[in-house]
Amino acid sequence: DVKVTQSSRYLVKRTGEKVFLECVQDMDHENMFWYRQDPGLGLRLIYFSYDVKMKEKGDIPEGYSVSREKKERFSLILESASTNQTSMYLCASGSPAGVYTEAFFGQGTRLTVV
Amino acid sequence: GEDVEQSLFLSVREGDSSVINCTYTDSSSTYLYWYKQEPGAGLQLLTYIFSNMDMKQDQRLTVLLNKKDKHLSLRIADTQTGDSAIYFCAESAPASGGSYIPTFGRGTSLIVHP
Numbered sequence: 302d303v304k305v306t307q308s309s310r311y312l313v314k315r316t317g318e319k320v321f322l323e324c325v326q327d328m329d330h331e332n333m334f335w336y337r338q339d340p341g342l343g344l345r346l347i348y349f350s351y352d353v354k355m356k357e358k359g360d361i362p363e364g365y366s367v368s369r370e371k372k373e374r375f376s377l378i379l380e381s382a383s384t385n386q387t388s389m390y391l392c393a394s395g396s397p398a399g400v401y402t403e404a405f406f407g408q409g410t411r412l413t414v415v
Numbered sequence: 416g417e418d419v420e421q422s423l424f425l426s427v428r429e430g431d432s433s434v435i436n437c438t439y440t441d442s443s444s445t446y447l448y449w450y451k452q453e454p455g456a457g458l459q460l461l462t463y464i465f466s467n468m469d470m471k472q473d474q475r476l477t478v479l480l481n482k483k484d485k486h487l488s489l490r491i492a493d494t495q496t497g498d499s500a501i502y503f504c505a506e507s508a509p510a511s512g513g514s515y516i517p518t519f520g521r522g523t524s525l526i527v528h529p
Contacts, residue, residue, distance in 0.1 A: 341521065
C-alpha cells in the first residue's frame with residue numbers, strides 16, 4: 302500500500318517561530334502537494350512539486366515556502382508562524398498516469414499557533 | 416484555480432439513501448473523483464468516473480455524471496453510521512510540468528443518525 306507519512310499529528314507553536322512540516326512518501330511518486338484544510342473552506346492548495354527541486358505556487362502560498370531535495374520528501378515551511386496559520390495541513394502524493402491523478406494523503410498535521 | 420462546488424452538510428437516517436451533489440467548472444476534466452475523509456484522518460479515494468461515462472456503480476455507490484450541466488453526484492445506498500464522514504468532489508486541473516493537480520470542493524459533511 303502507498304504510504305504518505307507526516308512527521309507530526311499535532312503541533313503547537315508560538316507566533317513568530319519558524320515551523321517545519323515534513324512529509325515522506327514511499328511509492329516513488331513524482332508529484333507531491335501541500336494543502337490546508339479549514340472548516341467551510343475545504344482543501345486549498347499551498348504548493349505542489351512535480352519533480353525534485355521543482356515547486357509551483359498553489360492558491361495560497363503567502364507565508365509559506367517548500368523544499369524538495371529528495372523525491373520522497375516534501376517539506377512545508379512557515380517562515381514566521383502567525384495565528385491565522387492555525388489549521389489542518391495535509392500532504393499528498395501522486396503519480397501522473399495520463400490525466401488520471403489519484404492523490405494519496407497523509408493523516409494530517411493539526412497546527413495551532415499561539 | 417477552477418471551482419468545484421458542493422453543499423456543506425447532509426443529514427440522513429440510517430438505511431436511507433444519501434445523495435451528495437457537486438458542480439464543477441472545467442469542462443476538459445477527463446476524470447472526476449470522490450474522496451472520503453473520516454474523522455481525524457486524511458482523504459482516501461472512494462471512486463472515480465471517466466468523463467465519457469454517464470454512470471458508474473460500485474457496490475453501494477453510484478456515481479452519476481452530467482457533462483452538459485457539469486454536475487456530478489454520489490449516491491450511497493443503505494447508508495450506515497460508518498458512512499458518516501466528509502465527502503469531497505474533485506477534478507484534475509492541468510499544471511506545470513505536464514502534471515495535473517487535484518482540485519477539491521469544500522466537502523460535504525454526511526451525518527447519519529439512527
